[in-house]
Each structure stands twice: as C-alpha cells, then as structure tokens.
Amino acid sequence: MEDNFFEGAEKLLEVWFGREPPPNMTSSSGSDEEEENIRPKNPDLRDIPRTALESILKMVKCEILSFKRNDSVDAYVLSESSMFVSRDRFLIKTCGSTALLRCLEPIIFLAREVAGFDEVLDVFYSRKNFIRPELQDNPHSDFSLETQVLDSYFDEGAAYCLGRLNQDHWFFYTLAPLLPGKGVSGPDQTLEVLMQNLNPEEMAIFSKAVCSTAKEATEKAGIDKLIPGAVIDDFLFGPCGYSMNGLIRGGYYMTIHVTPESDFSYVSFETNFPNTNYADLVSRVVKTFDPSNFMVTLMANETSAASKLKAKDLVSALTGGSPSSSGDGASEVFKLKELQTTQVKKYEVTFRSFAKAPS
Amino acid sequence: MEDNFFEGAEKLLEVWFGREPPPNMTSSSGSDEEEENIRPKNPDLRDIPRTALESILKMVKCEILSFKRNDSVDAYVLSESSMFVSRDRFLIKTCGSTALLRCLEPIIFLAREVAGFDEVLDVFYSRKNFIRPELQDNPHSDFSLETQVLDSYFDEGAAYCLGRLNQDHWFFYTLAPLLPGKGVSGPDQTLEVLMQNLNPEEMAIFSKAVCSTAKEATEKAGIDKLIPGAVIDDFLFGPCGYSMNGLIRGGYYMTIHVTPESDFSYVSFETNFPNTNYADLVSRVVKTFDPSNFMVTLMANETSAASKLKAKDLVSALTGGSPSSSGDGASEVFKLKELQTTQVKKYEVTFRSFAKAPS
Numbered sequence: 001m002e003d004n005f006f007e008g009a010e011k012l013l014e015v016w017f018g019r020e021p022p023p024n025m026t027s028s029s030g031s032d033e034e035e036e037n038i039r040p041k042n043p044d045l046r047d048i049p050r051t052a053l054e055s056i057l058k059m060v061k062c063e064i065l066s067f068k069r070n071d072s073v074d075a076y077v078l079s080e081s082s083m084f085v086s087r088d089r090f091l092i093k094t095c096g097s098t099a100l101l102r103c104l105e106p107i108i109f110l111a112r113e114v115a116g117f118d119e120v121l122d123v124f125y126s127r128k129n130f131i132r133p134e135l136q137d138n139p140h141s142d143f144s145l146e147t148q149v150l151d152s153y154f155d156e157g158a159a160y161c162l163g164r165l166n167q168d169h170w171f172f173y174t175l176a177p178l179l180p181g182k183g184v185s186g187p188d189q190t191l192e193v194l195m196q197n198l199n200p201e202e203m204a205i206f207s208k209a210v211c212s213t214a215k216e217a218t219e220k221a222g223i224d225k226l227i228p229g230a231v232i233d234d235f236l237f238g239p240c241g242y243s244m245n246g247l248i249r250g251g252y253y254m255t256i257h258v259t260p261e262s263d264f265s266y267v268s269f270e271t272n273f274p275n276t277n278y279a280d281l282v283s284r285v286v287k288t289f290d291p292s293n294f295m296v297t298l299m300a301n302e303t304s305a306a307s308k309l310k311a312k313d314l315v316s317a318l319t320g321g322s323p324s325s326s327g328d329g330a331s332e333v334f335k336l337k338e339l340q341t342t343q344v345k346k347y348e349v350t351f352r353s354f355a356k357a358p359s
Numbered sequence: 360m361e362d363n364f365f366e367g368a369e370k371l372l373e374v375w376f377g378r379e380p381p382p383n384m385t386s387s388s389g390s391d392e393e394e395e396n397i398r399p400k401n402p403d404l405r406d407i408p409r410t411a412l413e414s415i416l417k418m419v420k421c422e423i424l425s426f427k428r429n430d431s432v433d434a435y436v437l438s439e440s441s442m443f444v445s446r447d448r449f450l451i452k453t454c455g456s457t458a459l460l461r462c463l464e465p466i467i468f469l470a471r472e473v474a475g476f477d478e479v480l481d482v483f484y485s486r487k488n489f490i491r492p493e494l495q496d497n498p499h500s501d502f503s504l505e506t507q508v509l510d511s512y513f514d515e516g517a518a519y520c521l522g523r524l525n526q527d528h529w530f531f532y533t534l535a536p537l538l539p540g541k542g543v544s545g546p547d548q549t550l551e552v553l554m555q556n557l558n559p560e561e562m563a564i565f566s567k568a569v570c571s572t573a574k575e576a577t578e579k580a581g582i583d584k585l586i587p588g589a590v591i592d593d594f595l596f597g598p599c600g601y602s603m604n605g606l607i608r609g610g611y612y613m614t615i616h617v618t619p620e621s622d623f624s625y626v627s628f629e630t631n632f633p634n635t636n637y638a639d640l641v642s643r644v645v646k647t648f649d650p651s652n653f654m655v656t657l658m659a660n661e662t663s664a665a666s667k668l669k670a671k672d673l674v675s676a677l678t679g680g681s682p683s684s685s686g687d688g689a690s691e692v693f694k695l696k697e698l699q700t701t702q703v704k705k706y707e708v709t710f711r712s713f714a715k716a717p718s
Contacts (some may be wrong), residue, residue, distance in 0.1 A: 147525050159524040166506050166518040166533075176523075178694050178714060212598070335537050338517070339702040355537060 006241075008259030008266030009128040009194070010081050011100040012093045015107065016240050017117035019043055043116030044087045052110055053083075059102040062094055065243075068233040072251030077235045077243050082255045084245070088117065093270070095238065095257060099124075100138050101149050108153070120235050122183050123157070124299065125150060126172035128194050133262055143171045156181075162340045162351035163295065167198070170297055170351055176344045183346060189300040189307075191278055192271040195291035202290045203260035207240035217242055222288050226281070227254050227273055248273055258289075267291065274305040286334075293355040301346045333357065365600075367618030367625030368487040368553070369440050370459040370499065371452045374466065375543050376476035394488055400476030402707040405433050411469055412442075418461040424602075426454055427592040427629075431610030434679045436594045436602050441614045443604070447476065452629070454616060458496050460484075460508050467512070480663055481542050482516070483658065484509060485531035487553050490623055502530040515540075521699045521710035522654065527555070529656055529710055535703045542705060550637055552628040554650035561649045562619035566599035576601055581647050585640070586613050607632055617648075626650065633664040645693075652714040660705045692716065 050064075053195060057063055057078065066077035080098045085090040089229075090107050094100045111117040125146070130136060139145030147159040150173050158176035163169030175181065200220070204210050211217040214234035218224050223244060230246030233270040240261065246254040254271040267289045275281065282296055300306035334354040342349040373545030409423075414424055416437065425436035439457045442448040449466050453459045470476040484505070488494060498504030506518040509532050517535035522528030534540065561580070563569050570576040577583050582589060582603060594600075599620065607611035613630040626648045634640065635716040641655055659665035682692035693713040701708040 037440060144524065151525060155523065160522075160699075161520050163522060164517075165503065165520055165530075166516065176697070178696060262548060289572045337537060337703075338535070339700075340519075341698075341700045343698040344696075357537060 001264070005132060006096060006258070006259055006261065007130055007135065007263060008264065008268070009130055010093045010095040010097055010126045010257065010268055011098070012091075012192075012270075013100055013104070014089065014091045014123065014124040014190070015104075015111075016123075017043070017045065017088050017090070017111045017115070017183060018119050018120040018121040019116070020118050030170075031224065032282060045085050045090055045111060045117070046087065047116075048085070048110045048281050052106075052114070053085075056103045056106045057109075058107070059095060060092075060100055062095070062096075065235055066233050066245075068231065068245065068247060070231065070247045070249075073247060073253055075233060075245040075247055075253060078235055081243060081257050082245050084253050086251060088121075093255065093257075093268075095259070097136055097140075099140065101139060101146060102307055104149075104153060118170075119182070120154070122175050123150070123154060124172065124174050124190070125232045126170065126242045128295070128298070129169050129171070146171075147173060152303040156343055160344075160349075162297075162342065162349070163338070163353055164184065167296065168293070168353065170194070170295060172297075172299075172349065174344060174347070181345065184301060185303070185313050187274060187301065188272070189274055189304040190270065190272050191275075191281075191306075192297045193282055193285045193294055194297070195267045195269075195286070195289050195294040197292035198260075198263075198265040198267055199200055199290035200262050202260065202288075203258070203265055204242075206236065206258045206260045208236065208238045208241040209240075211236060214242065214244070218244060223256060226269075226288065227271065227282060230254055246271075261319075276308055278306070293332055293353070295351065295353045297352075299349045300350075302348075303346075307348060362411075363620070364491060364494070364623055365455060365618055365620065366489055366491060367454055367495065367616070367623065367627070368489055369452045369454040369616065369627055370457065370486045371450065371551075371629075372459055372463070373450045373483040373549070374463075375482075376402070376404065376447050376449070376470045376471075376474070376482040377480040377541060379477050387599055395413070404470060404474045404476070405446065405450055405471050406475075406686070407444070407469045411465075411473070412444075415462045415465045415469075416442075418465070419451075419453060419459055420457045421455075424594055425592050425604075427590065427604065427606060429451070429590065429606050429608075432606060432612055434606055434612060435591060436592055436604055440602060441604050443612050443614075445610065447480075450615065451694050452616075452627075454618070456495055456499075458499065460498060460505060463508075463512060481534050482509070482513060483531065483533050483549070485529065485656070488528050488530070493640065495693075496556075505530075507530060513659050517642065517703055519701055519703075519708075521708070522697070522699065522712055527652070527654065527712065529553070529654060531656075531658075531708065533703060533706070538585075540704065542661060544662070546633060546660065546663040547631070548633055548663040549629065549631050550634075550640075550665075551656045552641055552644045552653055554612050554626045554628075554645070554648050554653040556651035557619070557624040557626055558649035559621050559624075560573070562599075562617070562624055563623065565595065565601040565617045565619040567595065567597045568599075570595060573601065573603070577603060582615060585628075585643060585647065586630065589613055605630075629718065635664045636651070637665070652712070654710065654712045656711075657709045658706055659709075660694040662705075662706075666707060 004059040062078045075083040080096045081093045133141045139149045156177045159173045205220050214236035218234045230248045234244040242258040243258045252273045257265040257268050269285045335357045337353040340351040383394045421437045421439040433444040439455045440452045492500045498508045515536045518532045564579050573595035577593045593603035601617040603615045611632040616627050618625040628644045696717045697714040699710040
C-alpha cells in the first residue's frame, strides 16, 4: 500500500427532522398556547447560519470548498465529500479519516434551537467497509462502536451488514420502532453505486496533469450526461481527486466523489432522483468509470416510485439473469455475486454486488 | 444469569458430497482406467462405521444417545442435539459449548476414504448469535474466527449476517463461486424456527418433574402432530431438556431441541420437509412452544418447491401484513421486525424476525 493512502469510502449520514403536533387544544392550558406561539411557524434547517455549519464541519475534520443552492437544497462541496441541507433533511457524506458522527449531537441541537424542529423523524447512517479501518478515529474504526454511538442517541435503532462479512460489505443503521413510528411520510429513495479497482485510463481524467479544470474533467468523463439538466458544482483536487454535486429540479441531488489513485481507487455515485428502474442509470455510471467490482445500494420507502421496482428485475436488466448468470449489454462482463434485500419499517433496502468474471 | 447457564442455540453444519466425473476416456491412459476401477461404484456416507462417527463426535464434545434409520437417513440423537447422515449429505447440529467445526476435516477425510466421495459440492454453516459467546471454545466465540476456519478449507466461501447486529441475529456461511459451480442439483430446502423467551408453563412439560418419559412430553406438547406421520425418536433429559428427531417418508427429517430453563429458554425447530407455504407449519410450531420472540430462516434452491414462495406472502400469512403491521390468526400478537433475503448462487435465503408487541 502506498504511503499516501486515502480511504475513499464515505460515511453517509441522513437525518430527517419533524415537529411534534401542537398540544391538543381540548386539553391545553393557557401556557401551552403561549408555548405554541413562540415556536417558529416554518421550521427550516437552512436557517442554521453558515458559521454554525462551519463549526460543525471543523469537528468532523473537513471544510466547505464550494456552495450552490436552489429553491429546495443548499449543496456544499466539502474538502472531504459533500453536504446537502434542505428544509427537513440534513445529509452529510465524508470520506478519508473524517469523524462524521461528531456532527450528530450539534446538528440535532441546531435543528431544535435554530431551525425549529423538535423531533428526529428518521436516521440513516451507512458506509462500505474500510480498506484500512485502523486509520480511522474511534468510533469509525469499527461499525459496532459506531452503532453504540448511534444507540446512545436513539431508541430502537437497527444495525445491519449487507454483503459478505469476509469480503466487501456495507453497513447501515436506521431507526426501526416495533410499533409504527412517525418516519418520513413522502416518497424517499437513495441510490448509491460504490465502485472499486477502476480503469486507470478513466481515472487519469481526474488529475490536474490531464485536466486543468473541474469542468473539463466533468465533461471529459461524461458526468454531465448522467442525469441531464443537473446544475453541476464540481471540484478538481491537486494532484488528483474529484468531487461534484448536481442539483436536479424537484429538490433532488446527485453527488460523485473520485479517489483515482490506482492502489486504492474508489468512486461513489449517489442520487435521490426518483426512478422506477435504475438499471439504465447504473449501467451508464458503471460505463463512465469502468470499475472491476461495485456494489449498488437502494433504500426506498413504500411511497417511492422505486418501491415498484422488483429487485430481481433490476438485476436481470443489469446482467441478463439470475445470480451467477451472465447477460448482455453494458454489464455483460459482470457477474452478480449476491442480491440482498432488507425490509425494515416502511423501507426496502436492496444491496447488490457485482464483479468482473475472471477472464 | 444462573450458574447453570446453558447455550441452547445450535451450530448447524451441512455438507453435501459428490464425485468428480470419471476421467474422459478419449484422453485417458490405462492407469486412469485402473484408478476408476478402484473407486466404489455407489459412494454412500452411511458406509462410515459408527465407531468412526463416535470418534468424531468425541472431538466435537458430544456423544450418541439414540439412533433410528430408514431407507434414506440415519438419524442420531446426540447428547447435544442431532446428526443426520444420508447418502451424500452429512448434517450435524450441536448446542452448548460443543466444538462443532472440529468435525469438518475428519468428515471430509472419511467421505473420501471410506464413503467414496472425492469432492465437496456445497457447505452450509449457520448459527444464531450466542447469549454468552465467551463460554465457547475458539473459533466458536466469534463468527469471524469460524469464517476463517471455513475459509481455510474452502475457496469462494461467503459469510453473511442476517438480522440486527445490535440485537439477535443469525450468521451463515456457504460456498459461493462467482462462476457457476457444481452445487446441489436436486431440490433442497431447510427451514428453521429459533424461539426465545418461551412460556414457562409450556416449558415445564420438558422436565422429568412433569413427564416421566420423552414420549409423554412429545404427546403432551403436541410435537407428534406437527408433521403427521413422522417416525419419532425422542429423548427427555434430567432434570430438564428435550431432543427429538423425526423421520419423514421421502428422505426428509425434522428435529426439535428444547432448553426449558426460564432464564435462557430456547427452542429450535428444523426440517427439510418441502412445502410451498410454511406459514401454517411455522404458525403451529410457534403455538406449540409459545415464545416471546423468534426468527424464521429458510434456505431453498431454485428447484425447491419453497422457491415459489414469495417472502412477502409468507409474512402476510403469518402476521396479516407488511413489516410493523399486525394481523389475524395465530400470530396476531407478533410483529414482524424485519424481513431479509439473500440470493447467492442458486439459493435464496430468507430471514424473518418476530417479536410480541409491547402490551
């Protein structure tokens, strides 16, 4: 392993906030009404001042490099990955040896004290296994420690590992009350494609030696064509490395992060753009970056368009068949290693891993 | 925890054997033909002498208590659970602090040298998380150590954890070649119902204070009615504890093991009896033992009748709805905590966990 090792795999935290319904008037006293009057009418996480976000990011060990917004989302490119703040959802994704979970307590505090939310509706924390977990600060060196931290904030949290324990795998944590909880009511879906061992020719694009600007890298790689119409905020690191956020009409986002070094190359693609069939998008993402192996994760709740997706159909579209069978099209060189699904509360989480067959 | 703690949860190992096809005659020499002549014509694991099996069980730290056979299966009740030996499948399930994986190398050796099999077609190893893993001998104190042992014998083994890492969960390991392997070609299915925190009144049946014979316990509990027609070999331990094997026409088996002590009560039910819908059977098993929480695991390959089963349908039948919804019938007091499926090679593995809703 090179001395300049960098852990590309991100920690991803998504927290949804809500507000307790106002006290029931039939049982309320005068003081309850007064309390209601001092609650902000339209709670919004985007009311949290940038200086406060900067302080939180300092604790996490990263900083803001770039910023774009639209009516729905404030999107930040960070020195280590990305952050998206919308009215009621806080999403942060950080790579390297950042200490992501340090942001949890302050963001819940600020959501309450500044934005006007008084309850956490749902939490999603996930990450791929690290190549070198020993380089992480606690609790990130071990998912069971991360789970302990999350469990210290939330009751009824459920921690899972999808994929093979003895190969690459993916951890996730979410709230899972046994009795129906509040949760996210609108359609919600998150798709990730986590790619490893990528084609060095493709990866060369994401270096200052080959491209002088981020825009040049974005266009050369074809990233601007993945979800047409996305407003792109991209960043090219020196000597190499690349991040981008894309803002998509309707409150959706996409984000891509590239660690191009051949000894530990890694690319992540993430979007909450709704779709009834992600096979075409995943296929184009995989063609764009050309990995040797990759995992696809999809979390979708029952009101999401993606919930109509049959896990098996998606796989068929990607490889032309069932596990261990080959297929046609873009992914014919890939074999499906496994397909796992988890139903927990109103979400279905799907995990698939693919690898190039030995030639 | 009582001083007399006993770990009811079993380690379960199933190994399927095969024989390499005879050398291709077009490329064979005389010596190959001679080699073929000395291979037994009808390899059969039941040719392994009982003394050899007893030696293996001694290594595992258990012994044979009872034995029944039919045309298809030799069924042993062990001091810690059960063993089933059929022509090409060796299945052993042991509880307590037994060292199950110690049998792996000798059984592969005997399958080759005595029974005439020269290849392992597939392997399944699984267990629930232990209540007190620190009381197990290595490697059984930690599934990652067990996986290392299995990986030292087999290439392309895949290790998984289903269920919540931070609550009860279930580990399994199987062979998972990226390119289609040989594997088990006929229909194969294994259903387990692993129950915890059982009704003490029901558990009292499985003690010498209440029943004087195993047969009395079997009938009092209604175990003889679970799969009608099964030929039962049952054993009642003193002061308490119960094991049974059931031989079912067609080469199928069922097996039940009861750890009745209230501080760590545990009951397992297992069968390979084929079915297109296990909801009724699982429902009756749960009614028979009355647990507070239980997990249901099903492994079925694509030629199994159970492969037609839709995981969601089975859950609906059991609880009357999707995760976190309640239902009617026997299981209306239970909530589905999660439903996970794993497709790996030609098998689909389904994991469901249920718990009584807080009243």
